[in-house]
Amino acid sequence: MLQEQLEQLIRSAEQGEAGSRDRLFTVLYGELHRLAERELRRRPMLTLSPTTLLHETYLNLSSRPGGMFPDRARFLAYACRAMRGLLIDFVRSRCAQKRGAAFEITSLPTEVPNTPACEELEKIAEALEALGVDQPRLAQIVDLKFFCGFSFAEIGELLGISERTAQRDWDKARILLRHHLGDTAAAPPRGSDPGA
């Protein structure tokens, strides 16, 4: 991606241009993916740290002329969205592997205890998409907390809200997601409760 294009992309995304936003997500997704692969290839037993990935990606992009985001908060807003995509894709592929499909993405520890069940995560992804439409800020908090691993304090700082508010919003988001899950399926059996 050429520098000017990235600059342009950021600018138009900032202006609210939906197509640019999606393209920016794709770019960020690519960066994150690339980094993740590199990390995992170096140390196969590595536990993937979203924070590190984000940090590195930010550094990578910032170091390119014209790759500057207005500020870190803006970067994270986009990047965490991309991170969501990355992680969901990853888990999908693991699920696919379990079902015998071809294994594409880089190798991660085979023992991944306590992951949300594959199907569950799919549903969460779906619910999140929906939430993103109605309550974009709540979806963003999910991205920041769940997919990117920020603390409430950090989220509060990023979004300009209090820590307490961030916590409450997270609770709300969860409620809504749970609600969505409950709506689209029969009451989930206890065993498949994510994170149980």
Add this chain to the structure above:
Amino acid sequence: MAPSDKELWDELLPYLDEALELESSQRDTWIAALAASHPRLAAELRQLLALHAANCASGFMERSPLGAGPLVGERIGAYTLERPLGRGGMGTVWLGRRSDGKYEGHVAIKLLDRRGLGSAAAEQIRHEASLLARLTHPNIARLFDAGVRENGQPYLILEYVEGEPINRYSRARSLTLVARLRLFLAVADAVAHAHAQLIVHRDLKPSNVLVTPEGVVKLLDFGVAALQSRTADDVSPTTASESPAQALTPGYASPEQLRGEPVAAAADVYSLGVLLHVLVTGLHPFGSSATHTKLARAALTEDPGPASDRLATPAERRQVRGDLDAIIARSLRRDPAQRYATATELAADLRRFLGKFPVEARTLTRRYVARKFVQRHWGAVLSVILALLVMVGATVVTSLQTLEARHQRDRALEEAKRANAQADLTQYILSDQLSRLSAEAEGRRLARARQFVAARFRDDPLLAARLLLDVSGRYIDIGDFRNAADVAMEAETIGHRFDDPDILGQLACVRTEDLAIARDFTAARAALAAGLAQMRRLDPVPPNIEAECATAEGFVLQADGDFATPIEHLQTAVADLDRVGMHGSARYLAVSNDLGRALAIAGRYHDAWEVHSRNVALVSEQGRADTDAYLVYVTNACAALRNGGQPRRAVTFADSSTARVRHDAAYGDMSSGLEGNWALSRLDMGQAEEADRAILDAAAKAEHGGITFGVALLRASAVRSALARGDLTTAETRWAELLPDEKRRLAEKEKGIEVVRLLLTSARLSLAHHRPQEALSSLADAATLIASRHQPMNPDALELATLESQALLAQQRYAEATQHAQAAIELARAGAIDTHSSAWIGEALILRARAEAPASTAAAARTAREALPHLVNNLDPAHPLIAEARGLSLSPTLSAKSQ
């Protein structure tokens, strides 16, 4: 309600906000109140709040989708994760703090890589961590807590330290050498504190040794390496704690760790040594840019050069060369037994350096040797002592008498032997991570110690038996009398229980030697008989017991005047040891040495020289030329050369054998034997001045080492050397100093070598004063004593004959003088290593020539010509005898000279 009913949601959400603000206990009231005004909203809210409750209960979406990495805000035990700090070799480290705010500051939360552990292992980790948590020291980062997460991942809660690695810190601030050493001392003290509690770090390196901005040293990750290894698949308590390869830091890991062997405090000493080297020189001992493989290989096979060599300026080198070099070198020895055993010792030596006191590291070799060498056997130990006596051709009888005074030293050596074994035991125990806790834990540890002793000292059941007694004592300490008694019985009846003739026989033969030293020959003979009886039960006879009993037998037989039989038996023993592949072993060398001695006592100096020089070559090949054993063998070889008539060769041999190590004071007092021999050889060669100095030095050393016998002999020789220099006054003074001690000995009726020596020395003095009759009187007394020894070939007898000849010559009793000179020639020939080249033959020939001269100058000339090659080959060119021989052989008319 459809989720896409946005309006409804917009209405609900603020209420939801409010509800969530409340404490859960207040919510019911609040909803009830709401129901009154907005029943439909309240109903929906109730549902949503129920979901919320379910979320909290099940921890919905609390864990990252990967399930692997923890989340910021996640709780670990009583702490909350704040942000990741970094990743180490064994896991990730997070910054955290207490969830309940009880502890203000930050902690470091280390999540170890291993996962999927069962509850048993988790318990083990908690237990081990609780021991490590007891390590409280201002310079050691605290371990607050440890545990295992639900997903099986172990974690540690550690004191959070902000600081720089010690090498970077000192570089950045350009600290002086002393400042760096003081910093290092803080590190060493901290490690010492841990060692005192039987905790070994196992992974010391700069990144684990931080210095805070305030200049406080903090050691990280104490014992964590072992904790890491504990989480490995095998968590059985009976395995020795071994380091898994991936937990090691090449360049800082000790050789034994690299080999996967059990680890003790000495492993930390090694790492500290590397650190010290780095601090002092700025460089790694094996090169800073080497690859991991290279570093590991270097650590396993090479010895680093002196640290001072790596410094840039001469001033810097001067500061470090010598003592500090030695301290570093000792810490970096590949054999852990050669290093400081704990950080405490290292710190102490470093302090001594800083305080300008002599450092122990340089005398390592001797102490190390004392431990290692003594560990082998009684026989070997005694050989060392007896070898010292060979220097003047002492007989066994007299040597046994003088050994009475040596009991103290024997006991000290025995203690050293036990201490070394004790050190082994302690090392073993130290290598077990657990510090002392309940009697139960101690009991388990002692059980392991018993296994260890049984395995490790299988070859040395005597030592094993003694160690078991130690273990028994410790059982008593913890009140386990039953086990104490068991072990004690095991030890004492170790041989009887199995009626093992090998063990019993060896025990008996060792006792024989003890008794012979104590001159209780009746008991000694009885013990020998018992030992031989046991030995005869064995078929074939194992070489160990054969060698032991041959040595014991030698003691007894030689006292009875039988010198031939011991030689035979010792020769067989050596051959048998050879046959079973023990050639070159310590046992082999010891028995060989005994054989050499026996040969020397029998006057077979040529054979003795062969045996001893072979020993010297063997030890040299083994690279152990810096040990006391080597010295002993060199001494014996020199003595054989000297007694065999080749004093110059003796000096050359001694010089070349010890060329590399001579100037190092490492040998200490043990070298007085060699130095005495060397000095006397030079005196024999005719280098009176140098010999005189050397004799005094050797005497002082012998005195320092408590070798009273050697002192007496050397002091007597000092009289002779003064005479040889022509300094009669000094000779008289020295003689006068000597007399009171010797008079006492005479009074106590000791028929020691000292008496013969005294008499011979007295005779020399008399001759120097031109009082031959007086000399003959002393010589007659000496003759009686010498005759009573029944020794076939006796150097004293040779000296006696030469002095007699001289005395008679002085009285112009030429015929008798000739006779005695001839007797001397016979004796000298009998013992000559090379009958064509012997200083004693030459000397005796000159004596005869002198006696012949008055009657026939031609005969004298012939004799003198015969003497010349013997003298020229073996003496200093300036020796007066050579000039005399030349004179006699050329000039037809001569006045007979007296000495």
